[in-house]
Every structure is written in C-alpha cells, then in structure tokens.
Amino acid sequence: MAFPCPQLLLILIVTLIAASEADLSATGGAKKKTFVFRVDHRAKPSVFPTHAQWYASAAFSGGGATPLPLLHVYDTVFHGFSASLTPAHAAVLSAHPSVLAVFEDRLRRLDTTRSPQFLGLRNQDGLWSDSDYGSDVVVGVLDTGVWPEHRSFSDRNLGPVPSRWRGACETGPGFPVSLCNRKLVGARFFSKGHDASFVGGGGGINQTVESRSPRDADGHGTHTASTAAGRHAFRASMAGYAAGIAKGVAPKARVATYKVCWKGSGCLDSDILAGFDRAVADGVDVISVSIGGGDGIASPYYLDPIAIGSFGAVSRGVFVASSAGNDGPTSMSVTNVAPWLTTVGAGTIDRTFPADVILGDGRRLSGVSLYSGKPLTGSKYPLVYPGKSGGLSASLCMDNSLDPKTVAGKIVICDRGSSPRVAKGHVVKDAGGVGMILANGLSNGEGLVGDAHVLPACAVGYSEGDVIKAYVASAAVPTATIQFRGTVLGVKPAPVVASFSGRGPNGLTPSILKPDLIAPGVNILAAWTGAAGPTGLDSDSRRTEFNILSGTSMACPHVSGAAALLKSAHPDWSPAAIRSAMMTTGRLDDNRRKPTTDESTGKPATPFDIGAGHLNLDRALDPGLVYDIATQDYVAFLCAIGYDPRTIQVITNAPTACPARRPAAEDLNYPSISVTFPAAAGSAANQSRTVRRTATNVGSMADAVYKARVEMAKGQGLEVAVTPRKLAFTAGARRQRFKVSVTATAEGDGGPRFAYLVWSDGSHEVRSPIVVSWIQPL
Secondary structure, X not given: OOOOOHHHHHHHHHHHHHHHHHHHHHOOOOOOEEEEEEEOHHHOOOOOOOHHHHHHOHHHHOOOOOOOOEEEEEEOOOEEEEEEEOHHHHHHHHOOOOEEEEEEOOEEOEOOOOHHHHOOOEOOEHHHHHOHHHOOOEEEEEEOOEOOXXXXXXXXXXXXXXXXXXXOEOOEOOEOHHHOOOXXXXXXXXXXXXXXXHHOOOOOOOOOOOOOOOEOOOOHXXXXXXXXXXXXXXXXXXXXXXEEEEOOOOOOOEEEEEEOEEOOOXXXXXXXXXXXXXXXXXXXXXEEEOEOOOOOOXXXXXXXXXHHHHHHXXXXXXXXXXXOOOOOOOOOOOOOXXXXXXXXXXXXXXXXXXXXXXXXXXXXXXXXXXXXXXXXXXXXXXXXOHHHOOHHHHHOOOOOOOOHHHHOOOEEEEEOEOEOHHHXXXXXXXXXXXXXXEEOOOOOOOOOOOOOOOOOEEEEOHHHHHHHHHHHHHOOOOEXXXXXXXXXEOOOOOOEEOOOOOOOOOOOOOOOOOOOEEEEXXXXXXXXXXXXXXXXXXXXXXXXXXXXXXXXXXXXXXHHHHHHHHHHHOOOOOHHHHHHHHHHOOEOEOOOOOEOEEOOOOOEOOHHHHOOOEOOHHHHOOOOEEOXXXXXXXXXXXXXXXXXXXXXXXXXXXXXXXXXXXXXXXXXXXXXXXXXXXXXXOOOOOEEEEEEEEEEEOOOOOOEEEEEEEEOOOOOOEEEEEEOOEEEEEOOEOEEEEEEEEEEOOOOOOOOEEEEEEEEOOOOEEEEEEEEEEEOOO
C-alpha cells in the first residue's frame, strides 16, 4: 500500500480547518496552535547566515513585517522549527516548496536496588567489570528532569568529564550550575511547547508545583535516570521496603537529563524533538525515553517525533531505548514500534511486598502493598463495597463518589480503573474509611503492583476481588482486616511478563516484531524527588529518598543502562549490534527453569508478550553473532512499506531514491523474524515466504562455525528451512548471509504461530524468535 506525501495530507486537513475557522475570525480571531515543520535545510538561501534567520524571514513566511514566532529551531536529528500559528497560517506555510511535512503538537504521557542482580550483574565479574561499570559513557534521559542533590548522582571517585562532552548545565530558580558535577554532566529543560499551549488556551505549566529549570518536581525522571546509571547508595529503602544497596545498571556512566515533560502537564512533541536534537548535539551515547505513544495508537513514522528524533540519533551512532507502553495485556497495544528503536516491555523480579486480606470467616487472600503507616494490628473492621448499590463512580472510588455515612470506619473495596490507584485511597480516607482493598478488573487479571498508599490498603487480583465481593454480598455482617508482610525475596516464578506491559503484534508494521525484549519493570526501587510524596499526588505531604514504581517506564532505563555497559565494553558496536546482543541472548525461562509465563493468562509467554526474551547481561557481553543494521537498511525498509522518497526524507533528513523493485520489509536485518500472510477465505495452509539475514561474527575467535537448528512446539503447523545450515566465519569473512523459508502447513488453527532459529558454535547460542501471523488486507 502506497502512503501519500504527509504535506498533501496536511494541506487537505488544514484547508478544512481553515474553512471552519473563517467563522471564528469573524467573531474574534482563530485560535493558535503549535505546529512542527520539517524543512529541507539544504534549500536555505546563502543570504541567510543561519536557518533560524531564514525560517523567521518574510522570504520564508510569505511576506509581512512580523517575523515568524519561532519556538524551537531543530538542527541535529531534525531540521525545521516549531511555531505557534493559526491553522490557516500553518496551511499557507505547508505549501512552501522547502517544507517537507507539518504536524500539530500532541501531548504524550509518561509510561509510568535488586534488579541489577536479577539481570545477572555481579561485582568484579562479567559485564560490570569488563565495561568498568559503564565509565565515561553518557546516558541522556528525556523525562521530567532530575533531583540533582540525590546521592545517586554523587560524583565521588569519578574521573573527569569526558573531553568530547559538549553539553551544559542550564540554570533556573533553585538550580545553579554548581549542581551539575562529574556524574550529572548535563541538565537542560524545554518548555516552549507548553508555554505556547498555555497562550493558545491549553494547560501550560503549573508553576505552583513546577520549577522552570531542570529540577524534577514529578519524580519520574529522577527514578528512571538513577535506574539507568545511579551510583551505589547504601541503606536505601522506601519506608523500610526493599532495604539494601540501590544502584543503577551502569553505576559509573555519566547522566545528562533533558526535561521535556512537566508535572501534571505531560510531554509535548515539539519539546520532545528539541530534547532529542540537543541531546545528540551534546554528545550522548545512549538515550532513554520512557514516554508513551500519545493516545496509545502508533502513529506513522513520519508523524511520530520519537520515531523521527530517534532515527536522527541512531543514524549518528546513539542507542535509543523506549518503553513499550502500559496498555497490556490487550493485543497490539505496544507503542514506540519504529525498527531503529529498542522497545522494552516489563517483567517482574524475584522480590515482592505481600499483604493479606483476612476475611471475617477466616479466609486469607493474597495481595501486595507498600503501605508504611500505622497498621490495623489484626483488628477486624466492617467491610463495604460501594459498587453494590452506588453505581460505577462509587465502585471506582472516584472523587466525591463515596457517602461518608456508608464508608466511615470501614474497609472499602474499590475497583481498579479510571483514576490513579493511590488517588482512590485518598478518596476513601477523606470519606472516613479506615482501609481499602483495591480489586483488579478482568482486564488487569491477576497482575499486581505495590503502591505507597496513604491508608492501610492492599491490591488484590481479579479472582480474589470476586471472592471478597461475594463474601460481602452473602455475609450478614462482613468484616476484614489487612496484614502487611514487608519485603520477600526469592519469589518464584520470576520473571513473569507484567499484565500491563504493551503487547504485539506491531500494529503499524507487522513485519517487525515488537516489543524487542522485556526487562525488570515491576516494583523497582530507585531515587526520588524531594518535591513530591511517594504517591506523586499533590495532597501527599510525605517525603522519601527512594520510591518503588512499576511500568514499562521502569523497564526502559534498565535497557538504557545495559546499552551503556555494552557500549563501554564494545565502543565499536553500532546501536543495532547492541540491540542484537541483548535480543539474541535473552532468557526465555524463569528462575524455576520453566518457560516464562504471562501474568494475565498464567500460560507460557509468546514473542508477542516477551519479544526475544528477558534481558540477560550475563550473555549479552559475548553474543557470538550479531545482526547489524546500517542507515541505508532502514531507508530500504521505509521504501518497502510504501513510503515515497519525500515522505522518507521527513524521517531521514536526506534525499532518497527507492529502487524500482520494492524491497521486502521482512528482509530488514532484524534479530527477530516476523512473517505475515494475507488472511484469505479458506485454509491458511501452503503459504510460504523466504526472508534473508546477515550474521556478523563478533566473537573472540575469528574462525568459527555455527550450525542452525529450529526449535518449535508440536502442532505449530510450520515448516522452517534454513539455507545454508552451516555458517563458516574467518578473519577475512566475518559476515555470512543465509535464508529462512517459512511454510504454513495444513496443521494449525489459523492463529499466530511461533518458532525459534538458533545458531550455535558449541559455546554461543544465538536465538531469534520466528513469528508467523495472518493479517486482513486493507
């Protein structure tokens, strides 16, 4: 399917908007919005010294004495600018011959100690030792900023800042330049998109809680930055939970923060792009982006600032990790699916924070909690479920939905959904409740995450919630209490794919399997801001040095930190080689040595849930073979999915010519293999496709022979043939090509089918998932 040029799309859309706004103009003027313009920077007339001067000139804007009101000017990963304009004015500018594309600013949300050991990292051994703990690699974190005084960002015993570093420490209220150091080597903030949104009638930045500086008022950015690269912090805990030594995956890597998200206001595309642009210009080696895909639906790559910004970064050798989104376990819920991104889902670790609900009839139901206040001491209290008679809002414990006469002095059952989990506890407490049981809905299943509730509270799974509600409905005088059991280590099974983790298939380009892999993302302890309580709610006056959070936002920086270690150990590896090393060595089993399971179903996880497996840094240091990808390979992929040269230039920032014979998207040299067949009436059998891959030997032995084998459960209805079945590498031939032919046989039920290709030389196992699925042609 051919995709139309985005410029034409915008003209069609904006023309309609402009027509409707003619009426607005007659009654007081059209409302301004922020637009991002992608410009062919090569077209700049030589009379203008800089691109910014050209963009602001009458020659560019079409006349008039008033300069174009530029917000951001992009000149590294993206060339162009953002500006606050009426849609009619944007439509005029979109017709400029040098404008490649225009898109309206969109709001995005954040995908919100023991995990390094769970990844296989050990002191004085393996990847930590071989990489010198990531020393001198710079990790750029696009998030909510940083709490710079935190001891996780201490520069004690670190060497000088790498001489190649070009970043800066931007100042603001309460943020002098002295707060940056040899660990926190850079800190910037980007607010022009939000400022323009406020002027245009949007929310803007809440300056009663925010600081116009890189300082983190939210906590999310401090948590992700310290997860990736925090220093060793002894006696760390969250109110006694998860006590121990907190440390990031790459403890000696340098951190540069780019505040593109603001507390309560989210993250705007124009500011995200500015953060990418500046980070790459500053000289970061790795970028970590725990930001969701807007409305949960994957945008075309040429309209996605994370896809565009990350392409510019990866093409300059910068590794980019992104979160897979928290909309699981729904199929096709994964976001940030561009093939040059490393997309990270979330799994559990072998630590939990159990709490039990003890019913009046003696039954004990398991849950989790991070409540740290005065316990209920075993006393039983009346138990009530407002949803029994109070309607949907009362069942969800929404604001002003609970009648104090009904809940005062009682433990209240609240259904999960619609409002933050911790906010429900505030509602119950304000109505006089003494405790809360937070019950999962069907979509959440049995997946549980701990929260630092403001009153005694426990989260329970869907089945336990049903048992408790049935007890309330049947008992004459239902009562209960909650017992908190602290921190438990050595939990089995682990990892388990978190129920909330974004799932495949890839809804934008099914020929690329996403997510790529999973990493620890449930109940993760890391540094926290001094400006917010552990719940993050404005009404929470508590303060904590460390906090425990869950989400693919927490999984993403584990991979960012891992990339820093691998980059330090192998400075010549490309971003694609680093991703390949992580993917082909991923773990598929849990700590019981059984297949990793899906929390939402209890069944073995598939590649749509787990990607290539769970991050396993014990093996990623020495993967044997990698599947490398160059910039021109990504361009060929974009040609393969039907983008025309002008559309591709929106992403790549370079003129492109697609070959007369369109390449196959499945032939991108990806570490996983995803084959799609058209879903036709009748049998799905006897359909076949061949994909091509190139393996590069990065092992210590230049002369190596790898043999192929295919692993597949019985009844998959697949035949997989590998040609050749043996790859011989030498010092002069470190790259070898092969083909994989996949045929759907008469067996199977028409659903997705899975297998694994493994190349082995006796000491390395290079594993790639194979996914076969059927899609309905558009």
